[in-house]
Amino acid sequence: xxxxxxxxxxxxxxxxxxxxxxxxxxxxxxxxxxxxxxxxxxxxxxxxxxxxxxxxxxxxxxxxxxxxxxxxxxxxxxxxxxxxxxxxxxxxxxxxxxxxxxxxxxxxxxxxxxxxxxxxxxxxxxxxxxxxxxxxxxxxxxxxxxxxxxxxxxxxxxxxxxxxxxxxxxxxxxxxxxxxxxxxxxxxxxxxxxxxxxxxxxxxxxxxxxxxxxxxxxxxxxxxxxxxxxxxxxx
Amino acid sequence: xxxxxxxxxxxxxxxxxxxxxxxxxxxxxxxxxxxxxxxxxxxxxxxxxxxxxxxxxxxxxxxxxxxxxxxxxxxxxxxxxxxxxxxxxxxxxxxxxxxxxxxxxxxxxxxxxxxxxxxxxxxxxxxxxxxxxxxxxxxxxxxxxxxxxxxxxxxxxxxxxxxxxxxxxxxxxxxxxxxxxxxxxxxxxxxxxxxxxxxxxxxxxxxxxxxxxxxxxxxxxxxxxxxxxxxxxxxxxxxxxxxxxxxxxxxxxxxxxxxxxxxxxxxxx
Amino acid sequence: xxxxxxxxxxxxxxxxxxxxxxxxxxxxxxxxxxxxxxxxxxxxxxxxxxxxxxxxxxxxxxxxxxxxxxxxxxxxxxxxxxxxxxxxxxxxxxxxxxxxxxxxxxxxxxxxxxxxxxxxxxxxxxxxxxxxxxxxxxxxxxxxxxxxxxxxxxxxxxxxxxxxxxxxxxxxxxxxxxxxxxxxxxxxxxxxxxxxxxxxxxxxxxxxxxxxxxxxxxxxxxxxxxxxxxxxxxxxxxxxxxxxxxxxxxxxxxxxxxxx
Numbered sequence: 001x002x003x004x005x006x007x008x009x010x011x012x013x014x015x016x017x018x019x020x021x022x023x024x025x026x027x028x029x030x031x032x033x034x035x036x037x038x039x040x041x042x043x044x045x046x047x048x049x050x051x052x053x054x055x056x057x058x059x060x061x062x063x064x065x066x067x068x069x070x071x072x073x074x075x076x077x078x079x080x081x082x083x084x085x086x087x088x089x090x091x092x093x094x095x096x097x098x099x100x101x102x103x104x105x106x107x108x109x110x111x112x113x114x115x116x117x118x119x120x121x122x123x124x125x126x127x128x129x130x131x132x133x134x135x136x137x138x139x140x141x142x143x144x145x146x147x148x149x150x151x152x153x154x155x156x157x158x159x160x161x162x163x164x165x166x167x168x169x170x171x172x173x174x175x176x177x178x179x180x181x182x183x184x185x186x187x188x189x190x191x192x193x194x195x196x197x198x199x200x201x202x203x204x205x206x207x208x209x210x211x212x213x214x215x216x217x218x219x220x221x222x223x224x225x226x227x228x229x230x231x232x233x234x235x
Numbered sequence: 236x237x238x239x240x241x242x243x244x245x246x247x248x249x250x251x252x253x254x255x256x257x258x259x260x261x262x263x264x265x266x267x268x269x270x271x272x273x274x275x276x277x278x279x280x281x282x283x284x285x286x287x288x289x290x291x292x293x294x295x296x297x298x299x300x301x302x303x304x305x306x307x308x309x310x311x312x313x314x315x316x317x318x319x320x321x322x323x324x325x326x327x328x329x330x331x332x333x334x335x336x337x338x339x340x341x342x343x344x345x346x347x348x349x350x351x352x353x354x355x356x357x358x359x360x361x362x363x364x365x366x367x368x369x370x371x372x373x374x375x376x377x378x379x380x381x382x383x384x385x386x387x388x389x390x391x392x393x394x395x396x397x398x399x400x401x402x403x404x405x406x407x408x409x410x411x412x413x414x415x416x417x418x419x420x421x422x423x424x425x426x427x428x429x430x431x432x433x434x435x436x437x438x439x440x441x442x443x444x445x446x447x448x449x450x451x452x453x454x455x456x457x458x459x460x461x462x463x464x465x466x467x468x469x470x471x472x473x474x475x476x477x478x479x480x481x482x483x484x485x486x487x488x489x490x491x492x493x494x495x496x497x498x499x500x501x502x503x504x
Numbered sequence: 505x506x507x508x509x510x511x512x513x514x515x516x517x518x519x520x521x522x523x524x525x526x527x528x529x530x531x532x533x534x535x536x537x538x539x540x541x542x543x544x545x546x547x548x549x550x551x552x553x554x555x556x557x558x559x560x561x562x563x564x565x566x567x568x569x570x571x572x573x574x575x576x577x578x579x580x581x582x583x584x585x586x587x588x589x590x591x592x593x594x595x596x597x598x599x600x601x602x603x604x605x606x607x608x609x610x611x612x613x614x615x616x617x618x619x620x621x622x623x624x625x626x627x628x629x630x631x632x633x634x635x636x637x638x639x640x641x642x643x644x645x646x647x648x649x650x651x652x653x654x655x656x657x658x659x660x661x662x663x664x665x666x667x668x669x670x671x672x673x674x675x676x677x678x679x680x681x682x683x684x685x686x687x688x689x690x691x692x693x694x695x696x697x698x699x700x701x702x703x704x705x706x707x708x709x710x711x712x713x714x715x716x717x718x719x720x721x722x723x724x725x726x727x728x729x730x731x732x733x734x735x736x737x738x739x740x741x742x743x744x745x746x747x748x749x750x751x752x753x754x755x756x757x758x759x760x761x762x763x764x
Contacts, residue, residue, distance in 0.1 A: 068412075071409070084423060453677055453678060
């Protein structure tokens with residue numbers, strides 16, 4: 001299970017150029033300021049944004065297939081739970097889409113809710129969930145589609161500050177349970193430290209440093225990274 | 236901030252009540268006048284005429300049929316329109332104008348245009364092995380021509396207002412484009428579709444000019460309720476025209492009141 | 505025969521014109537100065553649009569200070585407007601029935617006068633694809649046939665000629681007015697329809713007219729009347745007189761109208 005990619009995206013004056021190599025079973029974080037191109041990189045991986053270069057996931061060329069065939073789970077910043085479907089139907093959507101029959105898909109979705117200990121939410125609509133609950137449902141929905149790569153775009157940004165630490169711990173727990181390849185986009189060093197093993201720092205469309213969290217703390221390569229590291233632990 | 240902001244927006248300044256009241260009077264009082272003028276005593280007898288029930292039945296059936304056709308053809312068209320951002324600006328504008336033209340065209344001209352296309356000597360009609368004018372099919376075609384733009388524009392507005400990223404989310408979960416269309420796109424725009432379908436139905440129900448020009452007027456085949464009403468109005472005894480108008484008004488009020496309330500909140504809730 | 509009738513009518517009309525003019529103020533007699541001025545509003549049947557516009561132009565040459573304003577439309581709609589109090593000086597209707605609704609409501613000043621008649625004619629596309637020669641062809645089911653609906657005057661007239669001919673027409677469409685029938689003939693959508701003679705003449709080469717003997721059983725009269733609410737009765741009366749005069753009558757007969 002590994003990802004090797006070269007992403008090249010041009011959008012007006014903005015240019016993103018990023019080489020990636022994610023090792024099996026690891027979670028990688030894209031860290032960087034707003035507008036650095038992190039979310040663009042995720043979009044390019046998912047197929048939402050056109051990119052030159054190449055994407056190879058487990059020896060499969062992804063850049064040649066459309067979004068629905070890439071088997072990439074995507075946890076959106078605002079989760080994008082389908083508002084007209086219940087929690088259970090949201091989670092069952094992935095299995096249903098690849099041809100699993102309705103009853104079997106619902107059973108499968110029910111198991112995911114059980115694993116996440118949120119079975120009591122099954123009949124609710126997305127509008128009736130708290131931010132943390134919605135995030136868990138969105139994660140369950142993404143994982144239920146059995147992705148080979150999971151993309152998480154600022155997964156904690158939509159939450160109130162007070163609950164972030166708790167939800168982050170929960171998320172880390174689910175990610176390690178799942179054990180697949182994941183990329184988290186964030187501008188918070190807390191998220192990086194709490195969720196990821198490896199980091200790529202993206203600034204103005206380029207990788208300015210990559211390594212483990214510890215590498216960054218020890219030897220920050222740019223002023224931006226030093227500021228982040230210095231602020232880490234203060235809150 | 237959102238709560239107080241909403242409250243301020245919700246309460247209306249009294250100044251607006253005056254034009255709003257005038258608008259309501261303009262729309263409502265003429266209808267009231269028809270209701271007052273209607274021959275209530277003879278109503279059962281007038282409405283029991285076989286020609287009236289035939290016209291009512293024909294109108295309901297054809298209006299439902301043209302609404303269904305408008306939905307089947309119009310929703311995809313609305314989707315094309317809403318997603319035409321990448322087209323050249325001129326092509327996009329032409330397409331939009333084309334869809335809007337039947338709204339502003341005098342319906343009689345629309346009827347003539349349909350004759351020029353589908354009539355016996357029409358552009359396409361001359362090649363057809365069967366004759367369309369003077370048939371119930373012609374009524375449905377005329378109504379669809381006039382009423383479909385209402386649906387298309389309503390649905391297009393709904394599509395533009397809806398968040399396309401839901402479709403991206405569905406695609407990442409492995410859904411094909413067709414699955415996305417009918418399990419995500421369509422349910423999300425359902426309020427717009429139902430509103431558009433109702434407008435479309437009511438417009439089709441009231442259609443007169445294009446229908447009589449293209450389809451003609453024959454009792455039970457092409458003589459819809461508005462045509463029957465108009466013809467009665469021309470006669471020396473307009474009483475039955477008022478009675479027929481009452482029926483049209485009652486049908487549209489019932490449809491609008493019942494369907495709209497049942498469809499829209501169920502989706503938005 | 506037809507011409508003789510028309511001539512007799514013209515003579516009658518001249519006499520009527522004279523008698524109508526006699527109660528005019530004595531001061532105008534022998535005095536060339538035209539005392540008529542102001543506006544005359546005329547509500548007239550749509551089928552009179554071309555002829556009345558021409559008549560008004562001629563009338564204005566005689567009376568340069570009078571402005572004639574028209575409201576052309578379906579007779580019954582105009583009648584309804586007048587009964588509801590529309591400010592109109594003169595009403596010219598396409599049928600006695602509609603004029604009657606106005607006179608029954610006491611809106612007319614004096615009795616309406618029939619000034620022309622209109623007779624039905626068969627209208628077919630220029631090539632006459634149905635090989636129509638008379639009313640009996642209207643019974644052939646394979647032909648596409650359109651008539652006016654029974655509710656409008658031309659429909660009533662059509663019913664009368666078919667009754668007289670003993671023919672049951674095989675109708676595809678009952679149109680809301682003559683123009684509806686005419687449009688479908690012009691577009692070749694129907695093989696035959698019944699319209700007025702004036703419509704056939706106005707349509708020129710776009711349709712072909714076929715006269716038929718039974719038409720005489722349903723000759724429609726066009727009555728004209730001064731309205732009680734008129735604020736300019738002298739000028740309004742002068743306009744009516746002009747319509748009834750030989751000059752007005754010629755404009756009308758040139759368009760296909762017949763003598764009353």
